[in-house]
Amino acid sequence: MKNINYLNYFFVGVPIFLVACGILTNESSGNLIGSGLLFLILTGLFQVIFGIKMLMDDPKDTNLQHYIKGVGFFFALWLINGTVLNFEIIYYILVPIPIVLAIFFSMITYKKAHK
Structure with a gap:
């Protein structure tokens, strides 16, 4: 879990x-500046993928x-607003x-890494 926390620091930093x-x-x-803004896409992708993976490992975690x-x-709101x-x-x-x-997500990974 500490590795995920360090990776999150990297992707956010x-x-x-x-x-x-x-x-x-x-x-x-x-x-x-453009490269930094494009790197935000990778940050979001990393966080969503590891958020889903962490939820599959611990499905009862409410956070x-x-x-x-x-x-x-x-x-959903983005899609609905764009189309309807x-x-x-x-x-x-x-x-x-x-x-x-x-x-x-950063708070969740920090809490889990320092548990």
Whole structure:
């Protein structure tokens, strides 16, 4: 479990590091900032895959159940709003949800690693 926690630190830290380096160096092409933002996709993919794996290993953990429900809610709302509703305000609601989910998953892995 500690390895998953360290991997989570890596996947969360790399985009922050790349974006910070891009801002500090005042890079005009935006390669570092763009790479950091694209790395967020890998961060989310890592967290969802390991969240599902951890839930399969411990199906009674309520925190993991809430995490997976939050991920499902995010993608369902995104899909429904894109195809049926098409309300602009919902897109503004969708922006902070992955950040909250990433912090919540980081808390879950930290608690499990230091148990």
